[in-house]
Amino acid sequence: MQLRRSLVTATVAVALVLPLSACGAVDRIRGFDYATDRDYTPAAGTNDRSGNVDILGAAVVSAAEGAGTLVVTLATNENADASSLTGVSGTYTDADGNSSPVEAKQFAPIEVPVGGLVNLAEADKPVLLTGEFSEGNMLTLTLTFSDGQTTEMPVPVVSNFTSDWTGLDRSPGAEDVEAPEDHRIPAEHGSSH
Known part of the structure; x- marks a missing residue:
């Protein structure tokens, strides 16, 4: 039983x-x-975790057509080797399929320490990009590192005048560009009672 x-x-x-x-x-x-x-980092920028260096929240902040500043966080884990960002290049492809180059002005290698991170939005010397792109476009950028990592990824172009990106474009003359009407904060009007 x-x-x-x-x-x-x-x-x-x-x-x-x-x-x-x-x-x-x-x-x-x-x-x-x-x-x-899956890993998920909510942000307007794009992420790539396929190599030794994680590329997080990548975006190009632009105040005016044809120029912008690469804003991204680069991080390595404790088991990785130290590396440096040594190059950035890319293309913009329009709706008709026409491609044009995106180039970075020369910059000194940016070291990413082992187990640490670097936020290029706070870098002393920014990575400045030029090309035939404007706010709202999607670029294909290739980031090259000293350890041999080469990462190609889509990166959005965002406005220098939206809340998350305000003032982050450090291209020459960007500080003199006035915010478009639809990006301006309305002036407060005093009431007289």
Whole structure:
């Protein structure tokens, strides 16, 4: 009697566990990749974690057409080697499929320490870009590092006059560009009662 009860209990347990465990196994076999299983950093910029240096929140902040400042956080983990950003280049492709180059003005290598990070928005010497692009465009940039890492990724061009990016374009003359009408903060009007 005891053997029969144990057999029935084991059979019921297996019958309940198989369908539940099969769901996950079938999903993995079919290649489902749940959002909760992936890294996600909410930001207007783009991220790439495929190399020794993580590239986080990359955006080009632009006050005027044809110029902008690369704003990005570069980070390495404690097991990685030290590296430096040594080059940035890219292209802008318009809706008709015409491509034009995006070039960085010469800059000194930017060291990313082991287990540390560098925020280029706060860098003493910014990475300045020029090309035929403007706010709202998507560029394809290639970031090159001293350890041999080369990462090509899409990077948005954002306005220098929106709250998250205000004043981050350090291109020559950017500080003299007036915010477009639709980006201005309305003046407060005093009421006289």
